[in-house]
Amino acid sequence: MIQVNNLSHQFVLGKKGEQRLTILENISLQVTQGEIVAVIGRSGSGKSTLLNLISGFIRPTSGEIIIDGENVTEFNETQYANFRLENLGFIFQNFQLIPSLTAYQNIELPLIFKGETEVKRKEQTMETLKRVGLESYKDHYPSELSGGQQQRVSIARALVSNPPIILADEPTGSLDSETEAEILDFINVLNRDYGITFLMITHDNQVARIAHRTIEISDGKLTNRGQAV
Numbered sequence: 001m002i003q004v005n006n007l008s009h010q011f012v013l014g015k016k017g018e019q020r021l022t023i024l025e026n027i028s029l030q031v032t033q034g035e036i037v038a039v040i041g042r043s044g045s046g047k048s049t050l051l052n053l054i055s056g057f058i059r060p061t062s063g064e065i066i067i068d069g070e071n072v073t074e075f076n077e078t079q080y081a082n083f084r085l086e087n088l089g090f091i092f093q094n095f096q097l098i099p100s101l102t103a104y105q106n107i108e109l110p111l112i113f114k115g116e117t118e119v120k121r122k123e124q125t126m127e128t129l130k131r132v133g134l135e136s137y138k139d140h141y142p143s144e145l146s147g148g149q150q151q152r153v154s155i156a157r158a159l160v161s162n163p164p165i166i167l168a169d170e171p172t173g174s175l176d177s178e179t180e181a182e183i184l185d186f187i188n189v190l191n192r193d194y195g196i197t198f199l200m201i202t203h204d205n206q207v208a209r210i211a212h213r214t215i216e217i218s219d220g221k222l223t224n225r226g227q228a229v
């Protein structure tokens with residue numbers, strides 16, 4: 001489903017680009033359909049960089065990324081943006097909801113970007129709101145929701161266009177432990193019932209608990225930690 005081959009990334013620093021910082025070196029990994037894979041590693045080890053490379057928000061110095069049989073490394077920006085809309089959902093630690101939009105409007109956004117009709121948008125947004133159990137909160141603004149509810153809205157936004165893969169950067173990083181457990185159970189259900197593949201960054205053992213497999217980044221390289229307990 002996601003195949004990363006010999007991926008390396010250097011950030012170019014300095015006004016004249018005189019300095020190069022190697023973050024990832026010859027990384028290869030595979031995530032198969034229906035897996036929940038956790039990426040762990042100390043702060044600054046390159047976990048977010050790996051996710052940003054897979055998402056196409058930054059481009060690798062070398063190597064290739066194949067998602068669902070497509071060599072996305074060869075895509076131009078427009079092709080990548082379209083591919084993201086169809087295939088990838090995103091969940092972030094700080095939810096990244098738009099404060100001036102209601103829960104409903106935040107969830108509807110990817111469908112507007114996809115150019116769906118109003119009728120289809122309404123149908124899919126309402127169905128997704130039900131799936132995350134927030135129907136009665138649809139007209140609430142993010143500031144009127146708890147952290148867990150905000151993360152549910154952001155999960156709904158990731159789910160609304162039915163992507164086969166969700167990339168999550170510390171999805172429970174700003175939640176208390178009880179809400180974290182609830183969101184993790186929910187991710188587990190989405191994986192089990194809908195077969196959604198999750199690639200999740202975490203430095204939290206709780207998150208690694210629901211993962212089928214854990215990968216560790218250290219010194220720019222990967223170590224596969226095998227099956228989680």
Ligand SMILES: Nc1ncnc2c1ncn2[C@@H]1O[C@H](COP(=O)(O)OP(=O)(O)OP(=O)(O)O)[C@@H](O)[C@H]1O
Nearest residue numbers: 011012021023041042043044045046047048049050
């Ligand atoms: N745009 C950039 N330009 C230069 N260096 C960057 C850039 N983005 C990240 N870095 C550096 O790359 C390294 C890896 O950053 P990254 O955010 O991928 O780490 P991380 O493992 O996700 O960290 P954390 O757990 O703290 O979120 C860090 O040293 C960071 O300072």
